[in-house]
Amino acid sequence: MDWLPCGQRQSPRSQGSRQAPRSVRHPAARRTQQAWRSHHSGRVSGQSLPPPAKQGRGGVTRGPAALPRPPYWKDSRPVVPWTRSQQECETGSISDEFLRNACKVRPAITTSPNGHRTTGPNMKKRVILAGGGHAHLAVLADWAARPLDNTERWLVTSSRHTAYSGMLPGWLAGVYRANELLIDLKPLVEKAGARLVISDVVGLDVVAKTLSLSSGDEIGFDLLSLATGGETDISNLATLRDRLLPVRPVGTFMERWSTFMERTVLTNTVGIAVAGGGAAGVELALGAETAIRRFFRNARVSLVTPREGFLSGHAPQARTRALDELAKRKIDLHFAQAAGTEGGLLLSNGHFLPADCVIAATGSRAPRWLARSGLACNENGFVAVGADMRSSSHDFVLAAGDIIDRIDRNLERSGVHAVKAGPVLAANLRAVVGGTELRQYQPRRRTLYLLALGDKRAILSWGRIVAIGNWVWRIKDWIDRSFVGRYTDPVRHG
Numbered sequence: 382m383d384w385l386p387c388g389q390r391q392s393p394r395s396q397g398s399r400q401a402p403r404s405v406r407h408p409a410a411r412r413t414q415q416a417w418r419s420h421h422s423g424r425v426s427g428q429s430l431p432p433p434a435k436q437g438r439g440g441v442t443r444g445p446a447a448l449p450r451p452p453y454w455k456d457s458r459p460v461v462p463w464t465r466s467q468q469e470c471e472t473g474s475i476s477d478e479f480l481r482n483a484c485k486v487r488p489a490i491t492t493s494p495n496g497h498r499t500t501g502p503n504m505k506k507r508v509i510l511a512g513g514g515h516a517h518l519a520v521l522a523d524w525a526a527r528p529l530d531n532t533e534r535w536l537v538t539s540s541r542h543t544a545y546s547g548m549l550p551g552w553l554a555g556v557y558r559a560n561e562l563l564i565d566l567k568p569l570v571e572k573a574g575a576r577l578v579i580s581d582v583v584g585l586d587v588v589a590k591t592l593s594l595s596s597g598d599e600i601g602f603d604l605l606s607l608a609t610g611g612e613t614d615i616s617n618l619a620t621l622r623d624r625l626l627p628v629r630p631v632g633t634f635m636e637r638w639s640t641f642m643e644r645t646v647l648t649n650t651v652g653i654a655v656a657g658g659g660a661a662g663v664e665l666a667l668g669a670e671t672a673i674r675r676f677f678r679n680a681r682v683s684l685v686t687p688r689e690g691f692l693s694g695h696a697p698q699a700r701t702r703a704l705d706e707l708a709k710r711k712i713d714l715h716f717a718q719a720a721g722t723e724g725g726l727l728l729s730n731g732h733f734l735p736a737d738c739v740i741a742a743t744g745s746r747a748p749r750w751l752a753r754s755g756l757a758c759n760e761n762g763f764v765a766v767g768a769d770m771r772s773s774s775h776d777f778v779l780a781a782g783d784i785i786d787r788i789d790r791n792l793e794r795s796g797v798h799a800v801k802a803g804p805v806l807a808a809n810l811r812a813v814v815g816g817t818e819l820r821q822y823q824p825r826r827r828t829l830y831l832l833a834l835g836d837k838r839a840i841l842s843w844g845r846i847v848a849i850g851n852w853v854w855r856i857k858d859w860i861d862r863s864f865v866g867r868y869t870d871p872v873r874h875g
Contacts, residue, residue, distance in 0.1 A: 505533045506814060509602040510575075511582050511592060512609035513538030513566050515545070515796060516781035518868050519803025520606065520810060521566075524573035532814055534575035535600070537592065541566055541579060544631035546661075546796050548861045552635065553668035554835035555675075559635060562861075564868045582609055585754035587775050593750075604813055606806065607764065607780040611745030611794070618656060618721035618741055625721065627741040628661065641738050642676070650679040652735055654726055656719050657742035658686025659693065660795075663703055664833050665740055670710050671835035681713070683734055685726060688716040694793055695830060699842035702849050706834055745783045745794055759786045768821035770806055777813070781806045797828055800864065831857040 584593030747762035757774035783794035
């Protein structure tokens with residue numbers, strides 16, 4: 382496989398310019414501010430000085446005119462030596478070097494005019510976790526157990542709660558309540574001594590070492606871990622509009638499914654189609670069938686997938702058991718490609734499949750902003766990483782979950798690997814900060830798969846060993862509840 386460097390973009394702050402610091406109340410500080418403005422007044426590179434940008438808490442810079450504070454500023458206030466005269470403050474004769482030495486404070490982390498984040502002596506490194514997925518749960522737990530010294534830790538995620546995807550089909554079937562699969566990230570972040578930022582990541586610049594957020598903020602970092610999760614590929618289904626329910630993000634899917642059920646519960650007939658024949662698609666089709674047969678007199682569930690995509694990677698016996706279960710539950714199986722049209726799906730075999738709701742479980746694609754980040758990616762835009770989960774092109778970026786592509790082996794994008802890789806990711810972040818040797822994530826030769834059937838039964842697949850029954854579901858239920866309980870009730874689950 383050929384590894385291609387993703388396209389690089391120029392930093393939004395790459396044009397050199399200077400900006401006056403924000404207003405402060407203390408008289409001495411105000412005089413220093415006036416001196417700073419006097420010293421740097423005029424035009425820079427043929428342009429007038431931009432208006433001051435708003436400085437948020439923790440170094441988050443708002444607005445495109447974001448520029449550095451002077452290195453002698455600390456907590457948004459300049460430290461002024463009280464032995465200096467008023468004349469020196471007003472005339473701007475106090476140099477930056479003098480202030481650094483006389484104030485006897487370490488320089489604050491600043492951002493240089495070309496957009497690069499710089500650190501002074503003994504400064505804390507800023508470590509950012511981008512995404513609240515399964516792998517980063519293990520990192521937060523590691524930080525809570527052993528604080529990561531000399532670091533400033535952040536978690537940037539789109540929601541305060543993360544849903545454990547392994548229990549989603551059970552929730553769909555009515556086995557679990559919503560609160561049983563949701564993990565509140567705020568207590569975990571607080572125990573880890575980190576800062577929580579609720580926002581989507583919309584851009585990454587590895588040259589400037591900055592993350593761009595949907596809120597308009599831009600955050601600098603020294604070390605970055607990416608586990609934002611992929612996006613559901615709905616390119617062929619987008620014309621369905623409100624009828625389309627992508628499974629990602631899980632929280633949004635749960636909300637929209639609940640709305641759909643409330644809106645259609647008084648009707649006699651309903652048709653649901655699931656696009657995608659992987660483990661998630663099969664489980665969701667069976668879970669949806671369990672849910673709707675209790676409320677609708679005439680209900681139809683269909684599963685649409687290419688023949689080669691049906692439970693790809695599973696043992697032949699597991700596929701046979703799944704086919705038998707779909708036929709037993711009267712779920713229509715269509716081996717075809719699907720395209721969204723008004724009112725349903727147009728199949729590649731020429732048939733039209735009417736549907737009131739289409740659940741898209743069509744697999745994951747890389748977020749589009751990765752292609753503009755400057756990271757090395759494969760031809761599909763997934764981040765190229767080694768066995769240590771470190772970017773093959775930038776050693777200050779690590780990644781896990783279904784946005785990566787291993788350069789040393791083929792690795793299926795599965796929640797199982799995201800969970801298993803979490804402790805290794807946590808250890809490697811600690812190793813990068815401490816300058817020690819990194820560990821490698823090498824999955825076992827055989828992976829245990831447990832497919833929920835929606836009626837408190839499941840299919841077990843481990844290599845050539847395949848089994849089905851209620852006892853398999855009890856094993857899966859215990860594993861899933863233990864995982865969620867580890868982060869919602871750490872005292873009980875250790």
